[in-house]
Amino acid sequence: MEYDNYFPDTDLDLSFTSTTTDRTFTSSSARSSLARSSLTLSFNDRLSTTTTPSNTTTTLNHRRYDPHWTSINAAKTLSSDARIHLRHLKLIRLLGTGNLGRVFLCHLRDCPNSGEFALKVIDRDSLTTKKISNVEIESEILSLLDHPFLPNLYARIDASHYTCVLIDYCSKGDLHTLLRKQPNHRFSISSARFFASEILVALEYLHAIGIVYRDLKPENVLIREDGHIMLSDFDLCFKSDVTPSFKSTPASSLSPSSNRRRLRNHRRGREEMVAEFAAEPVKAYSRSCVGTHEYLAPEIVAGNGHGNGVDWWAFGVFLYEMLYGTTPFKGLNKEQTLHKIVSNDDVAFFEEEGLEEANDLIKMLLVKDSSKRLGCVKGAQDIKRHRFFDGINWPLIRNYKPPEFGKKSKSRDGYVSGLSSSLRRRKWLWLALAKLLRRRSNSKIQSNSNYYRYYVE
Numbered sequence: 001m002e003y004d005n006y007f008p009d010t011d012l013d014l015s016f017t018s019t020t021t022d023r024t025f026t027s028s029s030a031r032s033s034l035a036r037s038s039l040t041l042s043f044n045d046r047l048s049t050t051t052t053p054s055n056t057t058t059t060l061n062h063r064r065y066d067p068h069w070t071s072i073n074a075a076k077t078l079s080s081d082a083r084i085h086l087r088h089l090k091l092i093r094l095l096g097t098g099n100l101g102r103v104f105l106c107h108l109r110d111c112p113n114s115g116e117f118a119l120k121v122i123d124r125d126s127l128t129t130k131k132i133s134n135v136e137i138e139s140e141i142l143s144l145l146d147h148p149f150l151p152n153l154y155a156r157i158d159a160s161h162y163t164c165v166l167i168d169y170c171s172k173g174d175l176h177t178l179l180r181k182q183p184n185h186r187f188s189i190s191s192a193r194f195f196a197s198e199i200l201v202a203l204e205y206l207h208a209i210g211i212v213y214r215d216l217k218p219e220n221v222l223i224r225e226d227g228h229i230m231l232s233d234f235d236l237c238f239k240s241d242v243t244p245s246f247k248s249t250p251a252s253s254l255s256p257s258s259n260r261r262r263l264r265n266h267r268r269g270r271e272e273m274v275a276e277f278a279a280e281p282v283k284a285y286s287r288s289c290v291g292t293h294e295y296l297a298p299e300i301v302a303g304n305g306h307g308n309g310v311d312w313w314a315f316g317v318f319l320y321e322m323l324y325g326t327t328p329f330k331g332l333n334k335e336q337t338l339h340k341i342v343s344n345d346d347v348a349f350f351e352e353e354g355l356e357e358a359n360d361l362i363k364m365l366l367v368k369d370s371s372k373r374l375g376c377v378k379g380a381q382d383i384k385r386h387r388f389f390d391g392i393n394w395p396l397i398r399n400y401k402p403p404e405f406g407k408k409s410k411s412r413d414g415y416v417s418g419l420s421s422s423l424r425r426r427k428w429l430w431l432a433l434a435k436l437l438r439r440r441s442n443s444k445i446q447s448n449s450n451y452y453r454y455y456v457e
Contacts (some may be wrong), residue, residue, distance in 0.1 A: 049076035053318035068168070071114030072154050078110055084155035084166065089119060095169075100127065100135055100235055105169060117154065118169040125161040127202055134235035141211060142167065148398050150201040170232075178405065185325035189354050191323040191403040195221070198229045199318065203311055204380035206231075208279035210242040213308070216314040217292050218321065227402025236291060240307075248273045255354055280379030284308045293334050294327040298342045298368050309370035310431045312383070316365025323348065323358055326390055328366065343442075357388040407420040 025222075033451040076082045101122035108114040122135050128417040135153070142153035142165060149188060157164040175195065179185055188337065206213055215236040222230045250273060284307040289300055297313035299306040320328045329340040349359045364386070365376040375383050384394060 018398075048244055059079050064282045066152075067153065068115050068117070068152070071108055071111040071334055074111055075108050075114070076084070086159050086164065087116075087167070089166070091119070092116070099234060100138070101133060101163075104148070106166075116169045116171070118167050120167065121164045123161060124163055131235075136233040137237060139165060139234075141237050141239075144209060147205045148204065149198050150205065160248060170222035170230050170231060172223035174219055174229070175221040175223065175229070178223065179218055179322065179325075182405070187322045188403070189323070189358065191405075192319065192358070193392075194313075194357075194389065194400065194403055195229060195322065196319050197389060197394075197397055198232070199390075200315065200380055200383060200396060201394070202229070203232050203315065206378050207239075207281055207308060207311070208242065208244070210240045210281050210284070212238050212240065212281060212284050212286070213237055213311050214291055214314075216311060216318055217295050218318070227404075232333075238284070238286050238288070240281040242279055244277065244279040245268055246275070249276050250274075250328045276377045276378070276381060278381055280375075280377070281308045282377065296338070296341060297370070299370055301338050301342050307370070307376075309373050309376040310378070312365055312373055312375035313370075315375070315383075316362045319358065319365070320347070320362050323355065328362075342368075357386070357390075361386045361388040384442055 015392075039457070072084065072096070075084060075088050079085065079088065087104045088109055090109045093104040095105050095118060100122070101120055104119045104121065106117050106119045108117075115443075124132055126137070139153075139156055142151065143156075145151065145153065151167040154166040157166070179187065196431070199216070199380040201437055203213060203216070211234075213234070213236075216231075220231060220233045224230055224231050285305055287305045289303060291300060291314075293312070293315045295317050297306060297310040300310060313408070317327055317329075327337075329337055331337040331340055347362070349355070349362075358366070361383070365383075370376055384388075384392070386430065402416075
């Protein structure tokens with residue numbers, strides 16, 4: 001694919017200048033308030049060789065057969081100091097604006113088949129001391145991640161007053177945008193279960209290495225080309241110590257579930273023992289008030305300090321929004337929303353067939369008392385056992401087929417919109433040929449108009 005029409009090559013300098021707009025990283029949602037600033041980038045040799053060393057953050061490279069890592073290593077081999085510099089990257093277009101900086105689509109100049117990357121560019125001169133600290137936190141956490149539902153950090157580049165992080169590009173946008181396109185802004189139960197399962201596994205991994213996420217919302221869930229998810233934006237995270245434990249527990253003492261095999265073994269008089277691995281930062285503690293207000297846990301709003309339970313509260317809000325099209329405590333304004341979060345009012349649920357298990361899970365996650373909230377003690381293990389997730393083969397979840405969201409709608413002439421470009425071209429060629437034949441014929445041609453119509457089932 002040729003991108004030179006976006007940023008043409010020159011021998012001296014490659015610049016891109018623009019002003020940020022009131023948008024999120026991947027979405028135009030109004031739930032995030034963003035700073036306005038001007039950003040100028042000069043991608044040339046002088047900038048990337050006379051500033052602080054690049055790639056100061058150690059990156060993981062466990063996926064040795066990943067073509068992106070192969071390209072990165074090839075670019076490092078061609079580099080004089082075995083590092084990735086800005087001059088090695090070619091910008092394609094602006095993807096969006098986040099709380100800390102701007103994100104560009106790019107690829108490696110010397111590796112035309114390298115694939116596409118996302119380059120997050122932070123202008124440190126435009127940030128407060130607190131936000132600069134968040135930049136360092138995000139970079140540190142990105143350097144620790146090695147998980148299919150979390151981003152790879154391919155390189156960190158410090159150039160002049162810019163900090164740039166090179167991560168995975170998710171071509172299918174974010175979950176919030178996808179959700180807004182659905183009827184009534186709601187996913188089907190099966191689609192919601194798919195996304196919730198992958199997010200649960202990602203949160204489990206983060207908690208296992210002592211990271212409390214604190215920013216779960218559909219805008220921060222990106223969708224890869226293969227349809228699987230990737231969490232993004234780690235600037236609000238905080239780290240804590242975690243002590244893993246492993247023990248065998250009788251199945252009868254675990255949280256209720258409709259697992260048929262366990263019930264069958266129990267009836268036969270055999271007590272099934274279940275191996276439990278728990279790695280939950282139960283001692284995590286912070287007094288910071290951060291996050292998106294519709295997803296804030298009551299302990300954050302009250303200002304009494306919080307821990308790992310805020311992620312499981314947000315997970316309940318997230319699941320509710322996917323199934324109901326809105327967040328459970330949404331008010332007319334921010335103050336009313338926060339008041340509903342800390343009040344004792346019950347959450348409204350639909351009495352729809354198939355939602356019983358989901359509603360039960362959400363109720364157990366949206367418990368005001370964090371010590372009684374599902375997941376706060378044993379983490380994701382307790383949540384995985386809930387009957388809403390019955391049938392999920394967790395070790396193979398990465399191989400599950402993602403839901404499809406293709407829309408079929410007929411235009412005024414009866415043709416199905418959403419046809420592939422090749423089918424559209426073929427359709428119009430047939431129509432043009434039929435029109436030409438009618439013009440040349442001396443007699444009126446009686447034809448079946450359906451002959452020239454193509455439908456996609």
